[in-house]
Amino acid sequence: MTDTITSATRGGRDQDFLAPAARLRGAGIGGLEELTDLQRSERLARMREGSLGSIHSWELVTAVDGPGTRMTIFFNGCPLRCLYCHNPDTFLMKDGEPVEAQELLRRMRRYRGVFRASGGGITLSGGEVLMQPAFARTLLRGAKEMGIHTCIDTSGFLGANASDEFLEDVDLVLLDVKSGDEETYKKVTGRALAPTIEFGDRLAAKGVSIWARFVLVPGLTSDPRNVENVARIIERWGEAVERVEVLPFHQMGTDKWDALGLDYQLRDTRPPEPELVEATREIFRSHGFVVH
Template identity: 85%
Template sequence: MTQSATALRDSGRDQDFLAPAARLRGAGIGGLEELTDLERSERLARMRSGELGSIHSWELVTAVDGPGTRMTIFLNGCPLRCLYCHNPDTFLMKDGEPVEAEELLRRMRRYRRVFRASQGGITLSGGEVLMQPAFAARLLAGAKSMGVHTCIDTSGFLGANATEEMLEDIDLVLLDVKSGDEETYRKVTGRALAPTITFGDRLAAAGTEVWVRFVLVPGLTDEPRNVENVARIVERWRSVVSRVEVLPFHQMGTDKWDALGLDYKLKETRPPEPELVESTREIFRSHGFTVH
């Protein structure tokens, strides 16, 4: 693990974990026990051990975030600041609710029949799931022990936080490749591209199935040269990439940026025209990938 990755990991784990009285939410954590009376020091200790996590919300979805019906859990905390993020309320770990891993695992057990019938499972998303590696590892191991299909949705930037043991408990990775050239990647995320490539290389070496995701933003990520560079990166992982998803940019997160008092730089950006979406997908098809 690099020094910078270690620093990011440690700083992410040690963020103030106390949730404020009022904040934005997604689908919510209905039905999950809220641990609001624990002392801050105990919360942080339990978080480091993976017993406790900072959760934005969870929901049951079908044909999204992986195959079948899935319990998608959104974790708080992310090292990236993507210009098009539609969940800016997950940027900070302190803005989440403290929830026990065991409580989430009990919830998973209730849905095992649904998962089996639909060939679904659980997906850990965010924010960035690898911001809370011990908590994620506990959830993934628990799900695997139940025979539940497991998936994580990640940028790969904190891929160094994923241990070999964790990778063994992951059936599918939704890997967000946000740009194919360094300059555009840094403009989109504020971070470097290299860690994503390194993580993708590890997944390919481990034989872990990958769905690559690429967000198409007019005037930002849509240059054919940039898309071609993404496709060339993904070719490194051809043996494990079963599909590429081109996701058209949308404005559904604008209200969250406004409510949080954040400067949303893409207010004037329109969703891509169907012709642009199709031509972008065709670039990936020309490299031999199944594209959605």
């Protein structure tokens, strides 16, 4: 889906917006009203205006996607093709379920007490949240109006889709820096590294808090020189970076790749040994970061 970026953000192919009659379904839109009877043109118009989105699932999680207990909403659609992706069923926007923004906002309102008690809030994840910037902005604005802490989880590749007004409603960004080496980044994602760096620069300039994330994959991203380059990139964002999270690679998405008929190239890659994880974290600590 190398053209989806232009389809989603500048009009493009209508089929990228539409949910099919049948698909390999995710397990997490329970309690949300599905709008499967919308006319095609109406659905497209509503997605572009931000009142309707393509959603894979939502869940309540604690201390995973930001501080406290969070309602994490997983968007469908992503311009990257990360070799280690554990949600390949979010690659295509058309494979999601159409869900109204107001339905999600009503659910957020129910959990305001939980968010306040735990110091939590909402996290918009994916897929790639910035594939659907109008819909994301509707959710973020509504959450801020309710006094709810907001977070987005993004690769930053589509950072240009997040206007300054959009970022005013974002309290925290989980920014995935997938490699510090351009060649390795292209191998991991199929895309270029520069947009992530540029987005991080914008966040730092605006004073938006960043939790930088790095997925440690033995034999792919684990070279100490690559990790050092990642640390140098994150270092340029200064005090905006509250913490760095080193996320060990796992094989939990293998079944999804197989069910979708996709070529999973990391089938024989083992999760990193604890010693490698700790050595990688130590590289980030040496740059003065709080590391998890």
